[in-house]
Amino acid sequence: MDLQVLRSFRAVAEGATVTEAAAAAHLTQPALSRALNRLESEVGAELLQRVGRVLRPTPAGRVFKEYVDTVLDGYDRGRRAVAEVVDPDTGVVSLAFLHTLGTWLVPRLVTGFRQRFAAVRFELHQADENGLAEHLLDSTADLIITGKDPGHPLITWRRLLVEPLWLAVPARHRLAQRRRVRLAEVAAEQFIVLKPGYGLRSVTETLCHQAGFSPLVGFEGEEVETLRGLVAAGLGVSLMPAAPEVTAAHETGPDLPVRYLALTDVRAARDIGVARLTARTLPPAARRFVDHALHATAGTGGAPRPA
Known part of the structure; x- marks a missing residue:
C-alpha cells in the first residue's frame, strides 16, 4: 500500500477534488482514480462515493480515514525524529x-x-x-x-x-483616573467579553461571580484586540491582559484610549x-x-x- 495513495485518499476524504489531489501527488487524474480503486479493493469496501460532482467518504471510508490519519501522522513524526537525530x-x-x-x-x-x-x-x-x-x-x-x-x-x-489581568475601561470612564478599584464597582456595567469556549471568558465569569455578580454581556468577540477597541469606543468594560504597548512601556500614558486598573477584591490573574x-x-x-x-x-x- 503506497503512502502517497493514502495521502491522496485523505485529501479527497477531507474535501479535495480528485484533480486537486492528483496535482498534489504529481499524478494524472486517471492514474489517481485507478490507485484509489486499487485501495478500495485492498481494503475490501467502497471508501468514496460520488455526491454530485465530488467524492465523499462512505461510512467505511470515514472509519478507514481515522486509521489512515494515525498511520500518516506516525510516519511523519518518525521521519522528523530521524532527521533531528541526524542533525x-x-x-x-x-x-x-x-x-x-x-x-x-x-x-x-x-x-x-x-x-x-x-x-x-x-x-x-x-x-x-x-x-x-x-x-x-x-x-x-x-x-x-x-x-x-x-x-x-x-x-x-x-x-x-x-499573567495578571486588569479591568480595562475607556479613557473617559468615571473610574479612569483611579489606579485600583473593586470589580464589584462595575457590576451594573456592560462587559465586552470573548465567546464561550475561550479561556479568558471563563476567567471573567469566575472573577465576576467571586465579586458577587454575573457579568452583563454587551458583546462577545473572538479576539482581545477587538474587545480592546470596543472598550476604547466606550461600549463597555472588560477583563484582559494589558495592551502590548502598555506592557512594553511599563506605563499607561495619558494618550492611550484604554485605562488598565488593578483589582483589589479578586485575584485577577490566570x-x-x-x-x-x-x-x-x-x-x-x-x-x-x-x-x-x-x-x-x-x-x-x-x-x-x-x-
Whole structure:
C-alpha cells in the first residue's frame, strides 16, 4: 500500500477534488482514480462515493480515514525524529496556542528560541481552550500553550507563568483616573467579553461571580484586540491582559484610549502553561522548546505591571 495513495485518499476524504489531489501527488487524474480503486479493493469496501460532482467518504471510508490519519501522522513524526537525530539543530516545532498569547508571549518565546536554533521551523496554530486540547489529541500539534490545565488524563501540563489581568475601561470612564478599584464597582456595567469556549471568558465569569455578580454581556468577540477597541469606543468594560504597548512601556500614558486598573477584591490573574501528550515522545526540537520556555519564564509573574 503506497503512502502517497493514502495521502491522496485523505485529501479527497477531507474535501479535495480528485484533480486537486492528483496535482498534489504529481499524478494524472486517471492514474489517481485507478490507485484509489486499487485501495478500495485492498481494503475490501467502497471508501468514496460520488455526491454530485465530488467524492465523499462512505461510512467505511470515514472509519478507514481515522486509521489512515494515525498511520500518516506516525510516519511523519518518525521521519522528523530521524532527521533531528541526524542533525539535532534542525527540526520542526508544531505549536498551538491561545489567540490572546499571539500578541506577546508566543512571539517572544519563538524569537528567543530561534536565536539559538535558527534552523528549526515552526508550525503554528491558534485556537480557543477547547480546540487546543484537540490539537494534541489529533496529532496536529506536539505542544500547546494554554491558559489553564486542560485536565485531560492523557495530557501533561506545566505552568510557565501567571499573567495578571486588569479591568480595562475607556479613557473617559468615571473610574479612569483611579489606579485600583473593586470589580464589584462595575457590576451594573456592560462587559465586552470573548465567546464561550475561550479561556479568558471563563476567567471573567469566575472573577465576576467571586465579586458577587454575573457579568452583563454587551458583546462577545473572538479576539482581545477587538474587545480592546470596543472598550476604547466606550461600549463597555472588560477583563484582559494589558495592551502590548502598555506592557512594553511599563506605563499607561495619558494618550492611550484604554485605562488598565488593578483589582483589589479578586485575584485577577490566570495561569499560562505548556502541555503535551503524556505518552508521546517529543521530537528533540520540541523538547528543546519546552526547556527554553520554562527557562525564559522562570520566576516571572507575567506581563509588566501598568503604572
